[in-house]
Every structure is written in C-alpha cells, then in structure tokens.
Amino acid sequence: MAKVKGAVVVDIEKCKGCGICIDDCPTDTLAFERAVNGKGYHYAYMKAPELCIGCSNCAISCPDTVITVYRVKPERKKTS
C-alpha cells in the first residue's frame, strides 16, 4: 500500500511557538524553527516533510489555528 503523503502550511507570523502541534504530531514531522517570526517566537515548521501523513492532528490541536493541511491520496499518486 502506498503511503499517504501530507504537507502542512504554518502561518509563520501568527504562530506563537507554543509547541503543542509538535507534541501532538504522531510522526515527529514538526519542530521549532531556529529563526524567529515578527513576534519573536520560534515558529513550527516541517523538519521532516517526508514523514507527514496529513492527519491534521497538529491543526486541530493548534490553539491559534495557524496550520493548514494538505494530503495526497495513494491511488492518486499511482495514476500520476
């Protein structure tokens, strides 16, 4: 079975760097970025994009709803 591929987009300027998404990610895809955003927070980013399965756990648990999630289904990947 082909693995489901996912990707998340973090609204960097709105992220407050609380790390709850990182704690809640089942595949350890997310991590704190070394750089900071305009507010001075280390925002979340995809450290290991290949691990993301697009489960949207991070987006649901994000208190500030700054995460958007995309996913590619395996059957679609086969046809491409």
Add this chain to the structure above:
Amino acid sequence: MDVKEIIAKGDLVYEKTKVLTDKEMHYCPGCTHGTVHKAIAEVIEEMGIQEKTIGISPVGCSVFAYEYLHIDWQQAAHGRAPALATATKRLMPEKYVFTYQGDGDIASIGCAEAIHACNRGENILMIFINNGIYGMTGGQMAPTTLDGMKTATSPTGRTVEQNGYTLDLTKMIAPLPGVCYVARHSADTAAATRKLKRALKKGFENSMKNKGTSFVEVISTCNSGWKMSPVAANEWMRENMFPVFPLGTIKDE
C-alpha cells in the same frame, strides 16, 4: 513528491473555519481558550447555525471572545452570563444560546447564577473552562484550585484547613433535574478536541429540543499562571487534574 507538489495537487484536509475571525487571539501561547474557540466555531459551521447563534462572553481572559467568532455576542458582567443567557433564550427561543465562562467566573462569582439557571432548566449550553486558577488577574486561587496547588494567593499550596475543598461544580450540577446533559472534556490533544466537539454539538442540539440545560466542562491549562511551558502544562494537567476531575459524560438524558 515534495511539499510544494503536495500543496498544489493534494486535497485540502484542514483549514481555518470561516466562523473564526482573522483577528489574532490575544491569549498566551498554548492557551486552551484558542482550541475551545476553534471547537465551538467548527461545531457552529458544521451545524450551519452561524446566523442563529448567540454567545455570552464572560469576564476573564475570554472576555474578548466576541472578537474571535463571527456570531452574535453579548458580554455579561462578572459571573452573570447564565442570567443574560436566560433572558436572551427566553426572548429569542429560535436562537442557539451558549455561555462561555471560566472557573473564576462560573464557580466563584457566578456560582448562584449558574446553579439557578441549571435548576430552572434553561435551554442553553453552558461551557465551563476550568484551569484551576484565576488566569487573567495573575493566577490567584480559585474554588477549583487543587489541594496543595501553589498559586499567587496560596504560595505554600492550598490547604483544606484554610481554604476548604476543591469545588467540583460539574458534579454538583449533574443531579439537578433541570439539567439534561453534563460532560467533562479536555482540549489538550486532537483526539480530545474531537470528543469535545461532539459534546458541544450535543449541547447545541439539546438547547433546541427544550430538554433543559446542557453543561460542558473543559479541563484546561493556564501555562502562564501555572508558570510552565505549554507542553509541560498539558502534561501537568493530565497528571494532576484528570484524577480530581475525571473526564467523561456524567449525565445524558
């Protein structure tokens, strides 16, 4: 397949609901209020009741809840949200009315209003955010503060001799005949938030069925008040608050 390709070709699985405004929340990083606001907004969107919902915001950190959800709001004085919700629901029975209150608001200042609204069986949904302290004013002791918990006004820890027992308002309210649904949830993980959304949906549905008051407690964190990081606060909550306030549905009629 790289990230850009997935974003371009893939299906959008999750995005911010339109019921939430674009305004940045003033809450501290990792505050449970944000997650609960989102859960409420998503339930409202799923049920398609955005035009028919009126929220009553409390006094406390969530006083500005009306800035973050695109629905009609009223802001009540300290603890008086259930009284205002009673009036709103009685004048406009076709609306979905809910109150959103913290533990200082509902369990201390507004304890009488909360209990009497529940006892009268008003057809409203009451959402109770319990983080064990007064968050906005600087982490003072609340009725829901755990035994032995250190706060700004109990620096050596709360004691039963001096401060009495931890108030379990939800358990207190559950036996009242006017109440049809009582549940306790948390919003620390995605799974917990999904369960919370189901409870909120049930509460909104009950308020239209004239069954009585629905009461949903959300065990939350106040990482600034507890002086912890957001992730550590969630862990502390799971370890210390869940045994005192066990999660689950307490009453469902």
